[in-house]
Amino acid sequence: GQQVMQIPQYQHVQEGEDFTTYCNSSTTLSNIQWYKQRPGGHPVFLIQLVKSGEVKKQKRLTFQFGEAKKNSSLHITATQTTDVGTYFCAVTSSNTGKLIFGQGTTLQVKP
Amino acid sequence: DVKVTQSSRYLVKRTGEKVFLECVQDMDHENMFWYRQDPGLGLRLIYFSYDVKMKEKGDIPEGYSVSREKKERFSLILESASTNQTSMYLCASSPAPYHNSPLHFGNGTRLTVT
Numbered sequence: 001g002q003q004v005m006q007i008p009q010y011q012h013v014q015e016g017e018d019f020t021t022y023c024n025s026s027t028t029l030s031n032i033q034w035y036k037q038r039p040g041g042h043p044v045f046l047i048q049l050v051k052s053g054e055v056k057k058q059k060r061l062t063f064q065f066g067e068a069k070k071n072s073s074l075h076i077t078a079t080q081t082t083d084v085g086t087y088f089c090a091v092t093s094s095n096t097g098k099l100i101f102g103q104g105t106t107l108q109v110k111p
Numbered sequence: 112d113v114k115v116t117q118s119s120r121y122l123v124k125r126t127g128e129k130v131f132l133e134c135v136q137d138m139d140h141e142n143m144f145w146y147r148q149d150p151g152l153g154l155r156l157i158y159f160s161y162d163v164k165m166k167e168k169g170d171i172p173e174g175y176s177v178s179r180e181k182k183e184r185f186s187l188i189l190e191s192a193s194t195n196q197t198s199m200y201l202c203a204s205s206p207a208p209y210h211n212s213p214l215h216f217g218n219g220t221r222l223t224v225t
Contacts, residue, residue, distance in 0.1 A: 009151070031211050042201060043154070045213035088153065092211065098169065099214065101146075101154040 004091050006102030014110050019076040021105035023089035030092050032072045033099070034063060038085040046074075079109045114138070115217035117202050123223045130189040132220050134202030143185035144203040144214065145169075145177065154201065160185055161207070192224045 005024045013019050023032065031050045035043040047056055049065035049072060056063045060083075062075045076083055086104040093100050118133035136143065144159040146169075156169030158177040166177050174196060178186045185204075189196055199221050203214040 006153075033213060035214075042216040042219050043214070045215070048211065048213060050211070090214075098156060098159070099144075100156075100170075103151065103153040 004089060004100055004102045006089055006105055008105055009103060010106050010108070012108045012110065013079050015081060016078050019079050019083070019107055021074050021087050021089075021107075023072045023074075023091075023102050025070050025091055027070070027094055029069050029072075030094070032065060033090040034072075034074055035088045035090060035101075036085050037088065037104070041085075043088060076107075079107070081109050081111055083107060084109050115202055115204050115215050117200075117217040117220050119220050120218060121221050121223075123225065124189075124192050125225055126193060128189075128192050128224075130192050130222065130224075132187040132189075132200055132202075132222070134185045134187070134217055135183050136185075136204040136215070137183065138204065138206075138215070139182065140204035140215075141182075141207040142205045142212070143179065144205075145175075145185065145187045146201045146203065147171070148199040148201055148219070157187065192222075194224050196222065197224045198222060 033048045034046040037043045047063050053067045054065040060077045064073045086106045088104045089102040090099050115136045124130050142161050145157040146154040148154050155171050157175050160166045160179040163182050176188045199219050201219045202217040205212040205214050
């Protein structure tokens with residue numbers, strides 16, 4: 001079945017450094033969603049990308065959808081301790097139409 | 112704001128017990144989902160429902176069943192709980208169409224089966 005690979009699994013950064021997580025699929029995606037889960041919390045929807053090459057920004061967060069619609073990235077500029085958590089990508093399976101989540105990238109930020 | 116409420120935050124059950132996890136959403140969403148979350152495995156879909164009395168298997172339905180008698184309520188049932196079902200269970204809802212609508216999650220139920 002369709003799988004989505006998310007890397008890295010963990011990332012430790014110093015506050016103020018940048019952070020990027022990547023989501024890769026072997027098949028063309030119709031769309032991709034990004035979620036953030038704070039420690040002890042539940043996933044919260046951040047954004048959805050639909051168009052090839054699309055770039056969207058939310059303050060210090062930049063989301064990008066690849067030209068071939070097979071990969072996506074989430075980049076955080078100048079991390080803060082409030083950015084701590086696990087970031088998940090989620091894609092719609094072309095076979096079943098169901099939403100499939102990546103394994104997540106857990107971000108730790110050292111003050 | 113969408114609210115998805117799961118009946119219990121923490122639950123401890125014994126092996127072999129029948130377990131009910133309840134989820135209620137207040138935004139008239141058509142779609143409801145049950146996921147389990149385990150370290151290193153991300154979120155895995157157990158069952159989902161796109162309408163009242165309709166249900167579809169997700170990726171890991173074995174050992175589980177669901178019930179959706181009313182639009183706002185989606186129940187997950189563990190017929191005979193086993194220790195490998197110890198996990199965090201997350202309920203979510205979304206408006207139609209489900210393949211490109213954001214999910215709204217509840218706070219989760221951490222189930223321990225002893």
